[in-house]
Amino acid sequence: MFNRLKCVLFFYLITVQLIYAAEWSGQLGIESRIFTETAAFSGQKGNSSSVFFQPEFYYESETGKDSFTFVPFMRLDQTDNQRSHADIRELTWVKVQDDLEWRVGIRKVFWGVTEAQHLVDIINQTDTVENPDGEDKLGQPMVNLSYITDIGTFDAFILPYFRERTFVGKKGRLRSQPYVDTTTTFYESVDKEKHIDYALRWAHSIDEWDIGLSYFNGTSRTPRFIVGINSSGDTVFNPYYDLIEQIGLDVQATFNNWLWKLEAIHLDGIGGSGASNFTALTGGLEYTFYSVIGEATDIGLVIEYLYDDRGVTIASPFQNDVMFGMRFNLNDEQSSEALVGIIKDIELDSTLYFIEASRRLSENFKIVIEARQYISIPVNDILYAYLKDDYIQVELSYYF
Amino acid sequence: MKIYLIILGLFIVSFNVIAETAEEKGLAIAVEADKRDTGWGDQQAKLVMTLKNRFGQESRRENRNKTLEVDGDGDKTLIVFDSPKDIKGTAFLSFTHALRPDEQWIYLPALKRVKRISSSNKSGPFLGSEFSYEDISSQEVGKYKYKYLRDEKINGRDTFVVEAIPQYNKSGYTRLINWIDKERYQPLKTEFYDRKNSLLKTLLYSQYNQYLNKYWRAGRMDMQNHITGKSTSLEFLEYKFRTGLKDRDFNRNALKRAR
Numbered sequence: 001m002f003n004r005l006k007c008v009l010f011f012y013l014i015t016v017q018l019i020y021a022a023e024w025s026g027q028l029g030i031e032s033r034i035f036t037e038t039a040a041f042s043g044q045k046g047n048s049s050s051v052f053f054q055p056e057f058y059y060e061s062e063t064g065k066d067s068f069t070f071v072p073f074m075r076l077d078q079t080d081n082q083r084s085h086a087d088i089r090e091l092t093w094v095k096v097q098d099d100l101e102w103r104v105g106i107r108k109v110f111w112g113v114t115e116a117q118h119l120v121d122i123i124n125q126t127d128t129v130e131n132p133d134g135e136d137k138l139g140q141p142m143v144n145l146s147y148i149t150d151i152g153t154f155d156a157f158i159l160p161y162f163r164e165r166t167f168v169g170k171k172g173r174l175r176s177q178p179y180v181d182t183t184t185t186f187y188e189s190v191d192k193e194k195h196i197d198y199a200l201r202w203a204h205s206i207d208e209w210d211i212g213l214s215y216f217n218g219t220s221r222t223p224r225f226i227v228g229i230n231s232s233g234d235t236v237f238n239p240y241y242d243l244i245e246q247i248g249l250d251v252q253a254t255f256n257n258w259l260w261k262l263e264a265i266h267l268d269g270i271g272g273s274g275a276s277n278f279t280a281l282t283g284g285l286e287y288t289f290y291s292v293i294g295e296a297t298d299i300g301l302v303i304e305y306l307y308d309d310r311g312v313t314i315a316s317p318f319q320n321d322v323m324f325g326m327r328f329n330l331n332d333e334q335s336s337e338a339l340v341g342i343i344k345d346i347e348l349d350s351t352l353y354f355i356e357a358s359r360r361l362s363e364n365f366k367i368v369i370e371a372r373q374y375i376s377i378p379v380n381d382i383l384y385a386y387l388k389d390d391y392i393q394v395e396l397s398y399y400f
Numbered sequence: 401m402k403i404y405l406i407i408l409g410l411f412i413v414s415f416n417v418i419a420e421t422a423e424e425k426g427l428a429i430a431v432e433a434d435k436r437d438t439g440w441g442d443q444q445a446k447l448v449m450t451l452k453n454r455f456g457q458e459s460r461r462e463n464r465n466k467t468l469e470v471d472g473d474g475d476k477t478l479i480v481f482d483s484p485k486d487i488k489g490t491a492f493l494s495f496t497h498a499l500r501p502d503e504q505w506i507y508l509p510a511l512k513r514v515k516r517i518s519s520s521n522k523s524g525p526f527l528g529s530e531f532s533y534e535d536i537s538s539q540e541v542g543k544y545k546y547k548y549l550r551d552e553k554i555n556g557r558d559t560f561v562v563e564a565i566p567q568y569n570k571s572g573y574t575r576l577i578n579w580i581d582k583e584r585y586q587p588l589k590t591e592f593y594d595r596k597n598s599l600l601k602t603l604l605y606s607q608y609n610q611y612l613n614k615y616w617r618a619g620r621m622d623m624q625n626h627i628t629g630k631s632t633s634l635e636f637l638e639y640k641f642r643t644g645l646k647d648r649d650f651n652r653n654a655l656k657r658a659r
Contacts, residue, residue, distance in 0.1 A: 025485065025488055027486075058659065060659060067657065067659070094657060096657070098648070099648070101653060101657075108512045109512060110511055110512040110513040110514075112513075113515075113516075135511060146653055148648065148651065148653060153651070153652070153653055203652070205503070205516070205652065207503075210516045252516050254503075254516050254517075254518055254519075256501065256518065256520045256569075256570075257518055257520045258518075259516070259518060288518060288520070288521070290520065290521045290523065290524050290570075291521075291523055291524050291572075295525075295627075295628065296524060296525050296528075298521070298524060331524055331525045331528055332528050333451055333453070333459050333528040334528070335486075335487070335527075335528060360484060360486055363459070363460075363483070363484050363485070364484075364485055364486075366486045397486070399484070399485030399486045399488070400485060
C-alpha cells in the first residue's frame with residue numbers, strides 16, 4: 001500500500017515537473033482567398049476560406065542538453081478537400097554533447113540563401129497546397145548528427161521515410177491541368193516511400209562569407225508526371241518519383257549594405273529510368289538603404305537570376321527568369337514589412353507579380369496579406385494553368 | 401644609478417600628469433572602465449523592453465540575452481525573443497568587433513532559416529525601440545575617440561563627463577556625451593547627438609548592482625527620444641555570471657536551438 005502510494009506520488013511529481021518545465025505556444029489562424037477572375041477549369045471553385053491550427057509543445061531538460069518538441073499542424077479548407085490536411089511538422093528529440101548534436105524524429109531543415117526559389121533545400125517535401133510560393137514544408141523523419149568543428153559544421157542525415165508532395169485537388173485553384181491525383185503514385189525504387197535516403201552537408205562562416213556544400217542521395221522531392229485516368233474517369237497527372245543524387249552549393253557574401261547570393265545544384269538520375277540530369281542556379285544580390293524614409297524605414301532591392309539548363313519544360317517554370325523585388329521594413333513597433341516584386345521569364349515573357357505584407361495588430365494578433373497576379377503566360381509555360389488564378393489572400397493569426 | 405632612475409621615473413610621471421591633454425584623460429577613463437569590466441567571462445540575463453509612444457501607449461517585449469566575453473575583440477551575443485508571441489523563438493546572433501563590421505545572423509523559426517544579415521544598419525532601431533543597433537552593440541574602447549570635458553555631480557554621485565566620437569562607419573551620431581561614475585567607472589547618463597549635432601536621445605542608467613564582487617550592471621535603462629517624444633525602458637532581470645558558456649554556444653547551430 002505504502003509502495004503504491006510512493007509510486008503514485010513519484011509519477012505525480014514527474015508529471016507536475018514535466019508540465020512545469022514544458023511550455024505550450026502556437027498559432028491559430030483564419031485565411032481567405034479572393035480570386036479576381038472566374039476559374040479556368042471545370043470543377044474549380046471560387047473564393048475560399050480556411051482555418052488552421054499549429055500548437056507547439058516544448059520541453060527542455062534542466063541542463064538544457066536535451067529537448068523535445070512537438071508541432072502538429074492542421075488545416076480545414078472550405079472548398080478543396082486536398083487542402084484540408086494534417087501533418088506532424090515536428091516531433092523531435094535533440095541531444096547536445098560537446099561538439100556533437102543528435103536530432104532524432106520528424107523535423108524541418110532549411111538550406112540556402114536566395115529568395116526567389118530554394119534550389120539547394122532538399123531535405124523536406126514541399127506542402128504545395130499551403131501556398132504556391134513553396135515555402136511550406138512537410139515534416140521529414142530523420143536521424144541527423146551534427147559535428148561542430150573550427151572548420152565548419154558537418155551534418156549527416158538518414159531519411160528513412162519519404163513524404164509525398166501534396167497537390168491541390170480538382171476543386172481547388174492554383175493547380176495544374178489536368179489536376180494531380182495522388183491516389184496513384186509511382187516510384188523508381190522498389191521500396192517506394194520506404195527507400196532510405198541520406199544526405200551530407202558542410203557549412204561554414206568565414207568573415208564575410210557563408211558557404212554550404214551539400215549532397216543528397218535518394219528519392220527526388222520533385223516528381224515527374226504520368227498522364228493517367230483515375231477511378232472517376234478524369235484524366236489526371238500521377239506523380240512519379242525518380243531516384244536521384246544532387247550536389248548543391250550555396251554562398252552568401254555580406255559586404256556592408258550588399259548581400260551577394262548564389263545557389264547552384266547539379267542533379268543526376270541514378271536509377272536508370274531516365275530521370276533527366278540537369279544543372280540549375282539562382283544568383284543575385286540585395287542592397288539595403290537603411291532609414292531612408294522618415295526615421296526608420298529601410299528599403300531593400302533584390303535582384304536574382306533563375307536558370308535551369310533543361311530549358312522550357314514542364315519540370316520548372318524558372319529556366320531563364322529574372323526576379324526583381326523591393327523590401328520595405330518600417331522598423332516600427334508593429335514590425336510592419338512588405339515585399340513587392342515581379343518574376344519575369346526572359347524567353348516566354350510570362351510575368352508574375354507578387355506582394356507579401358504583414359503587420360502586428362496587438363500583442364497576440366498579426367495580419368498577413370498576399371497577392372499574386374499571373375500575366376501573359378503562354379501555353380507552353382507550366383504556369384499557364386494559373387493564368388486565371390490571380391488572388392488576394394488575407395490571413396489573420398492569433399499567437400499564444 | 402638607482403636614485404637617478406627613480407628621479408627620472410618621478411619626472412616622467414609628473415610630466416605626464418601635467419601634460420595630459422583632455423583627449424588623453426578621456427581615453428584613460430575609457431581604458432580604466434574597460435579594464436575594470438574585464439574578466440567576467442560570460443553572462444546571461446532576462447530583458448523586458450517597454451516601448452512608449454508620445455501618447456503614453458505601451459507595448460512590451462521580452463527576450464533573453466547570453467553574452468560571451470572575447471579577449472581582444474568585441475563580445476559574442478545571442479538574443480532570443482519570447483514576446484510578442486508572433487516572433488517567439490526568433491533569435492539574433494552577433495559577433496561584435498571594434499572597427500571592422502560586426503557579423504550578424506538572424507534565425508526565423510517559421511522557416512527554420514538562418515539568415516546572415518548586414519551589420520551596416522548601425523543607426524536603425526532595434527525591434528522598433530528607441531535603441532539602435534549601435535546602442536546595444538558591445539562597447540569597445542577602439543570604437544570611439546574620447547575627450548574629457550569636466551567633472552559633474554549627478555544624483556549625488558561624482559562623475560567624469562567624457563565626449564566620445566564614433567570611429568566606426570555608418571554611425572547615426574556625431575558624438576556621445578557620457579557621465580561616468582568616478583567610483584564605479586560605469587555610465588550614469590549618455591546623451592546622443594545626431595548627424596546634425598543636435599541632441600537626439602538621452603539614456604539614463606539606474607539600479608546598479610555589483611556581481612562577483614567586482615562587476616557593476618545597471619538594472620534599468622531609460623532612453624528618451626527628444627525628437628519623436630517616444631521612449632524605451634529596459635529592465636534586466638536575473639543576471640547570471642560565469643555560467644560556463646563557450647564559443648560553442650554562439651554559432652549557427654546554437655542559434656537554431658536557442659529557446
